[in-house]
Structures are given as structure tokens and as C-alpha cells.
Amino acid sequence: MTNPDPSRPTLSEVARRAGVGRSSAARVLGNYGSVSEHTRRRVLVAAAELGYETNELARSMSTGVTMTIGVVLADIANPFFAAVFRGISDAARAAGYGTLLVNSDEDPELEDEAVRLLVGKQVDGIIAAPAGGAHAPAAALRWAHERGTAVVQVDRTLNGFDADAVVMDNRDAARTAAERLIAAGHRRVALAWGPARQGRGAVTADHLREWAGSSEISSVGERYLGYAAALEAAGIPLDPALVMTGEQTIEGVRRFARRALAGEGRPTAFIATEVDAVIGVLAEARAAGLVLPADLSLIGFDDSPWASVHDPPITTLRQPVQRLGEHAAEILIARLGGDRRPRVVDHLASETVDQGSVAPPG
């Protein structure tokens, strides 16, 4: 946290002089939570000695700074979001902030409830992976942002919502994956999953581009655009039958893979951009009697330790997921400390981990 006026003592300096943790000092000076009488006395004495009460304490009293950050994530049972939260939590703790998590389950109404709950608990700022949705997406997040609560989006950016954001460079990751498969000789590369289907009927490349652009969960759209760009650069025509647009579950992936593998011109490689997509492709490959990588190549986006002990170990685009959370927390904490830069949208790069599930087409 930056100190806007170096001549004034900071909360950290009070904590250091009192010989207590920053969060204990914040509780005493913010007059919330619970600390021992001993600690309370030491902090108040240190604050008085440093002349602290004339500035930051007054601010903390009037603005109600609570040294807590609220976090709203889609589904904490997904290891991706669990790692994001871990990163947020660690970075926040290092800066003296407590962290409170609420699950939104990708449901815009539950997200709104979660945001209101956190605002009711007087968090200083909110980090959220916005759920999107057809009606008034992120209504409560926008409301909180407009009333002055610092908000940072993580993993996604909603169209038209100008809060700071930290996302994976999903377009680059998907393009890298497709390029590697093309370099290995593949021309029939399937993508699971692609943009969410809008409407019925046959899907064209134009549909896919349009859906990717309007996708409220921008990561999915970005990945499709990276995939399509790699095909185009290699002069390979895009086949909409190789892009999954159905239900985004393991079962949905299995259905998509089954249909694709049974059809004319079956894919010789898959890009699976979620853990459930990786599992679905592996399950369906086994059901079809296909051996990786001789019969089918696969690049996954899930850096689970299971991927390394799989036979063959799965080639993976390792995303710095915990770093994603840490960086979101750093941006938020800088804002809370007075950072007034224009909007920040940072992209984190992935790293390819070669493990043995890619080979030339059989």
C-alpha cells in the first residue's frame, strides 16, 4: 500500500512500534473485531506516540476501513477458482487484509446476493469473477463499483464494465495450443469447449465468431478467437463441427467428442480448455479404443498433478492461476491505498508443459 504523505506514520509503522501484526493494529484502530486488552493498549500507545490518530485513524473512523476484502467466485469446487482464491488470500494476508469468500455458482442472482452480503459486511473492496447472464449482468458489482467500492474482475471481463481486471491471455494460450498441434502435422483439430450456442440450427464460422465476440464470459470467446487465428494463419479452413457449442459439462464434452470421432474427417487432435473438457476427451478416447498420442493428440489447460501421472502424461498449457489471484489482490490493495491510475487490464501468459500427449497424426 502506498503512503500518500510520507511525513505521516502508516498503519504498518504503528504495528511495528507496538510489536503486533498489521491486522491486529487495524482491528484496534478500526475499532472492530477482537484483540486482547494488552494488544489494544500497546497499539493505542504506539499510535499516540507516532501522532497516528490525527490522520489515518481519523480516516479509518470516518470511512470505515475494515482491512477486509470480499471475493466472489463462480464455483470454489473447481480447482481453478480454488487456486485463484488461494492467491488472493495469500497476497491479501501479506498486506494485512483478511479475505472473505462467497460462491456465486455462475448464477447472476446469487452473485448479486453475494455482493450485497459483502457490502453489508463493509469490505473495503471486492474481487469477482463476474457470472455474466442475459439480464443486467453484474448488476450488484456495477452498483458497488459506482458507489465507490473498489472492484477488480478476475479471470473474465464483462463487456461494458470498466472495473480493473486480471485475466489469462486466453487468446494467446489457445493459439499456442493450436499452433503446436498444427506444427505436429494435424489439420483436424477439435476445440472443447467453444463459445456457448445461441439459438438452434446449423452452426457456421460466422456464428462462432459472433458468439465469441458477444460471449459474456470473455475467456471462452478469447480462446475460440485464438484457435481460429492459428487455423487461418496455417491456411486450414475452419470446420464448425469441430468446435463444441453444447452443454459445458463432462457429459457434454463426451457427446461432442463421440459425434466428432464418429463422423467423416474425424479430428486427430483435441484442445481441451477446462479440466472437465480434458476428462471428457480422455473418457471418450478410451471408450472409442483410441490410444494417446498414437491415435489422438491432446493438449489440456488443466495443470492438475494427475496430468503428470497420467499415461501418457498430458501436454498442458500451465496457467499461473494462483498468480492470477495474487495480482488481482495487488491491484485492489493499490487502489485502496490511493492508486488513481486509469483502468488496469492485465493479461498473464501461459507456459506450455510438454509431457507426451502430442504426436504426429497416425
Place this chain on the structure above:
Amino acid sequence: MTNPDPSRPTLSEVARRAGVGRSSAARVLGNYGSVSEHTRRRVLVAAAELGYETNELARSMSTGVTMTIGVVLADIANPFFAAVFRGISDAARAAGYGTLLVNSDEDPELEDEAVRLLVGKQVDGIIAAPAGGAHAPAAALRWAHERGTAVVQVDRTLNGFDADAVVMDNRDAARTAAERLIAAGHRRVALAWGPARQGRGAVTADHLREWAGSSEISSVGERYLGYAAALEAAGIPLDPALVMTGEQTIEGVRRFARRALAGEGRPTAFIATEVDAVIGVLAEARAAGLVLPADLSLIGFDDSPWASVHDPPITTLRQPVQRLGEHAAEILIARLGGDRRPRVVDHLASETVDQGSVAPPG
């Protein structure tokens, strides 16, 4: 939630009459969070019509009921705890409660901070997987419990802490796993992981029993006792060299497995009670050129979808992890609703999922 006086209207009845959700009604009547003016008016009218404000509202005002539950878990990046939180969160939401999670990272000091943070945020009750530790384990949890905050322990029970608890039947699960391997013909069954080592020097069966009994994270001790009971019932002498007592990480498991597999009388089967233990055993088996299940049998406790697509699919003790969280929330919510039963300690049973990593010893 039970209604202690049936002649008085409940919060649910007010919500129903107002045509709003229970949590919206709670926010209006508890005077926290944010709701639309329209909702606020409807709820206040319904409360007045039902005569609600003379009882529960007054109680809510004076006791500060906030319809929020605090959760303190060891490490949310561990899929086990992520699923526990998911269960808590879903059950709480169904009863109109919001849920706030804080990570403790298995560190007693961070757990204390987390509990104080949640108490400061006026949660109605707390669900925690206590971290244990040498000095004053669960100090803040005990403090919160004694001052009247409802507390439910989940996944573990700390010695001497009499809050309600919901745990897996870990002793039964480990005994079942060992019995299955013994029934398949194995007599050299390794356990990863066993109780934490206390002190140096050679480990005896007496040490192991003592460490299991004093283990503050009771699940580990219980699993060892179930394993030992199955061996004893089959008349197989316990070999301490087959029980891991070192560092509880993937690398620690690999070192343990490497030593055990290289020694005289190497194990023909492993029980791996954590996801990291499963990964460590699989990695080391591959490094040693052992093929499952012909050269080595394995029963894991991790019900990841990766286990089903592994080659061979891993035989697993499926623990109803999400249910563990749900049930903890149900007990807590009943307590908040006035349930005055004596202390509840519930054990949930595991289910064996036969998948193909168990065979007779080669």
C-alpha cells in the same frame, strides 16, 4: 430452522407473505445489506400484518442476527475442502444464510485471526476444520464457542474441544481399504500417510499407536487405527517401515514409497489417503517401472474425475465430501434455530468404488 413458539410468525412466513426470498426478508428486518425500496416496503408491511416485529425482529435487533455463517478451512486449494465448502454454502443458502470463507492454511495463528475476523463481521455461527498445533490449539474457536457463538467442527475433532462435529468415518474407511487388499491376497500393505512423526529414531508399532492417539488432526490417527485393526484381525504383524510418518507432501510420499519399494519385503499394495499421496505413489510406481495392478495394487481416497480416466482407473474410497459440509451446516443452522440437544458428533461412511487398481500380488 425450528420455530420455538408456533403462535409467533417466523421469518419464513414474513418472507412468504411479502413474496420475497427469506434472505431478502432477513436483510430488511436485520437492517443490513442492501435491498430495493420496493422489497423493503413489502417486507415491513408483511411483518407488521403478521405481528412479527414484536418478537423475532426484536430478537434480531437485540442479538444482531445477521443470517451469515463463517467458515474456516485448512486450504481451499485442496479439492477436499473446496467440496466441503461447496456443501456448506449450498445448505446454508437453502436456509437463507450467506456464507463467508476464510483460509487458515493449517496454521493455528491464522485460524485465530480468521475466527476473530468472522466474529468481528458478526457471523451467527462458525464451521471450522480446526488446525490443531502444539500451543493452545483452536484458542479463538474455543473462545468464540464459550462466548456463545455456535461452532461446528468439520472433518476433524480436536481433543478436548466439545463443539459439535461431523467427520468421515476414517477408521472404518481405512479398515475397509486394508481388508480389501488383504482379501485379494496382500500381506505387505503400505499406508501413506500415517501419523505425524514425533521425535527421531526407529519407529515402533507402539510409537505409531501413541502418535495416532495424540494426533490433533484426528482423521490421520483414525485412519492408522483402522489400518492396524485390519492387519491385526488378519493375523498380519504390523511393519512400521510400511507406515509413512514423514513430511506430508507429494515429495514426502515419493521418498517413502521409493524407500519401501527398494527395501527387503517390499509392499505389494498401497493405501493412499490423500490426493497428494495417490499422486506420489503413482509417480514413484512409474519411476520404478511397476505396472498397476499387476506389480502393485493401490486404493486411493481421492474421488477426482482423473481417477476414473487413469490407466488403470484407480479403486477409490469415495467420501461424501460435499455431504460432509452440508451436514455441518444443517447442524449449525439447527443450533441457531434453538436446537439444544447434547453434543452431536456424526460420522459419515465412505463407499468403495471398484475400478481396477487392485489385483492379487504378482
